[in-house]
Every structure is written in structure tokens, then in C-alpha cells.
Amino acid sequence: MVSSNFLLAAIAVYVINVIPHSKAASIENRETAYWESSVEDNEFYVQFSPVSRDEAFKRCQSMDMHLAAITSQQKWESVKFWLLLNGFYWGYFWTSGVMELGASSWVWENSRQEVTEFQWAPFQPELINGDAERQCIGFTVELGGWYVFDCDHERLSFICER
Secondary structure (H helix, E strand, C coil), X not given: CCCHHHHHHHHHHHHHHCCCCEXXXXXXXXXXXXXXXXXXXXXXXXXXXXECHHHHHHHHHHCCCEECCCCXXXXXXXXXXXXXXXXXXXXXXEEEEEEECCCCCCEECCCCEECCCCCECCCCCCCCCCCCCEEEEEEECCCCEEEEEECCCCCEEEEEEC
């Protein structure tokens, strides 16, 4: 059996050496928060009240930001860790990942760069059948991965970055 001291030490080593640290964090209330990450020197803003994808896109733009593009494993771990550390492990969040109707690959909408690293949850991606014009990538920390959502009919929380 592993001792609790060993487990705590292992977690501390992981946090210090693997997870990039936040420079600053401000939790304005339980609905919005802001933090800076050492990963790619990004600033993040998160809103926990669910909105449409278009509304999330507009709100990010109004702050001179864009929906987050989770472009690396390190960035994914950093975002997950911050949300977990601050007790925000529930719910789903929009990203800028999108696939237009008829397309064969995912792109980060803000940069139009193809998504090359995926953090899919088990049994994902489960593409939406039917007439969805856009499919979008959202994620959850609680279930540990990315999911496919109909961009035009779902309401999720969101994360902006700059």
C-alpha cells in the first residue's frame, strides 16, 4: 500500500515539474474567472454560464480575445489543472475547434490551422449525423476529454484566450 506522504510528494513533484504555473488568477465570482498561464504566455478568461457557440465567440471578441485553441498536451494539462485546482471540474466548455459541413478535418477557427493534437474522450469523436452545418469541439474536465457538439444548438460554458 502506498503511504499518503509518498502520494502527496508525488503529486507535488508532478505539479512543480509538469504542470505550468499560473502567474495570476482572479475569480470574480463563481461565474467568471481570469488567469495567466506560463504555457505560451497565454491569458485566459472563463465563463461558467452556458451560452451558444456564436455568443461565446462574440463575447471573446468583445474582450480582444478568441475561443481557446488547445494546441498541445501541455496546454491541455494546464487548462485542466487550473480548472480542477479552482473547483471548476464540472460542465462543458467551448473551444475554437470546428469542422464545417463537408470538411474532412478539424481546424482552430481563430487561426484556421488544422488541429493536429487531439484529446478526445473515450468513444469520441462521435460525429453528428444529419444537417449540422458546423460541428464544434467542446471539453469537460470531469469526464476527461474532448467531445463533438452541434455548434448551432448547444449551450456550453467557454474559455477565451489571447
